[in-house]
Amino acid sequence: MNRTKIASRQRHQPSRTSGHERQASLISTAASLFAANGFTGTTTKQIAKAAGVSEALLFKYFPTKHALYTAILAEKAQYSELREAVEEAIKKRDDERLFTLLASYRIRKGTDPTMLRLLLFSALEGHELSDMFFQQQYRVFHDLLAGYIRRRIEDGAFRSVDPVLAAKAFFGVVLHHRLLHDIFGLPMHLSHEASVVEYVSLFLGGLVRQSPDS
């Protein structure tokens, strides 16, 4: 009766996916759904369907919906790259390059708003891992920049501002740009690159001492 089914199965690619692959596929599927609709706005049924498996299997890998969400945040909270380039610019005291680097890492052509949406949702919905996520995605560079500004003030190159507040202000400009265009969907009147250049110039113009009197 169902002989044909069994026979046909044998000459296709492995009909069973490994546990790790499935887990990863569920995580990435769920990530985009949670980013689009939030935690409560996404159902486990939707996730399972989008990942092409039964709902029951989802619960084999993740005991609760919450655990799946946690697994996403824990995985996505890794960044790498960038940091080296940033530290290079810091060593060289190349202000413009450092600020441009930091800004254009977040403002560029192919930036995927998923992470930003996930970050905002997790903060708004008060998820327990929101802090960790925030810490790893953001805090590192914030502290790095604040430290740099402090040193440049000591060098006499920057006006004597509050370094932490200044770093916050700069990231504010960048994050706001993404908020407006990636989340609110506002049209841009300048290219990504031109915006970055303008932001950096605007910001440095306020930091760099105009009339050195040393």
Added chain:
Amino acid sequence: MNRTKIASRQRHQPSRTSGHERQASLISTAASLFAANGFTGTTTKQIAKAAGVSEALLFKYFPTKHALYTAILAEKAQYSELREAVEEAIKKRDDERLFTLLASYRIRKGTDPTMLRLLLFSALEGHELSDMFFQQQYRVFHDLLAGYIRRRIEDGAFRSVDPVLAAKAFFGVVLHHRLLHDIFGLPMHLSHEASVVEYVSLFLGGLVRQSPDS
């Protein structure tokens, strides 16, 4: 049997609330719940209970949960105040006062994060009125500031930057401050007032021409 009940009711304040009052009370109750938990994260049962009425009554005033949400956004999208003071500062070409006014309207002691959370949730959840809300809560001042910067550039008082981008940058700084402290709950290391002063100084330092050569 229930005579006492009827008797006791007579000597209390009017046992029936007017339709308008009830509607308003439902709106404000719902607003804070939606702000705290998002649209899908809030149930009509919760709202009714918090407002002290039956769920059925809620649906007498608002045919759907969605309609209630819409009513909130429509109501809260009014601002008034501030605008006059802002236009006064614009007329006087008082840069510092204008920027301080705009910043401290949003960064101050008693600011209630409800509106900001509601705005973010509505944008993230893709609510249809999100645009309108955004427009009225934000766009007005954005355009006002961009226009002012343009004029000050023509006056020769500001460097020749992109006025729209500059306005965006400034609101970015302010919004980011609120995001970090009102939504993410980060501790502040400076008072509200001191932060505003620092932000304005930082920003103007980049706008005002340091060495006038006219």
Added chain:
DNA sequence: ATGGTGAGTAAGTAGTTACTCACCATGAAT
């Protein structure tokens, strides 16, 4: 061949959701 193991699912479960309906209560006008 056989038995152990992990991938996979159909068909539930109890509880919750947005929303409805039939009905009662109040008070002011007739």
Added chain:
DNA sequence: ATTCATGGTGAGTAACTACTTACTCACCAT
């Protein structure tokens, strides 16, 4: 005294929610 619009509710309902149960199937080492 009766009418009647309006404020108000208890008790639903169908659909959906996160999560479970009991089961099948494919693969592989013995």
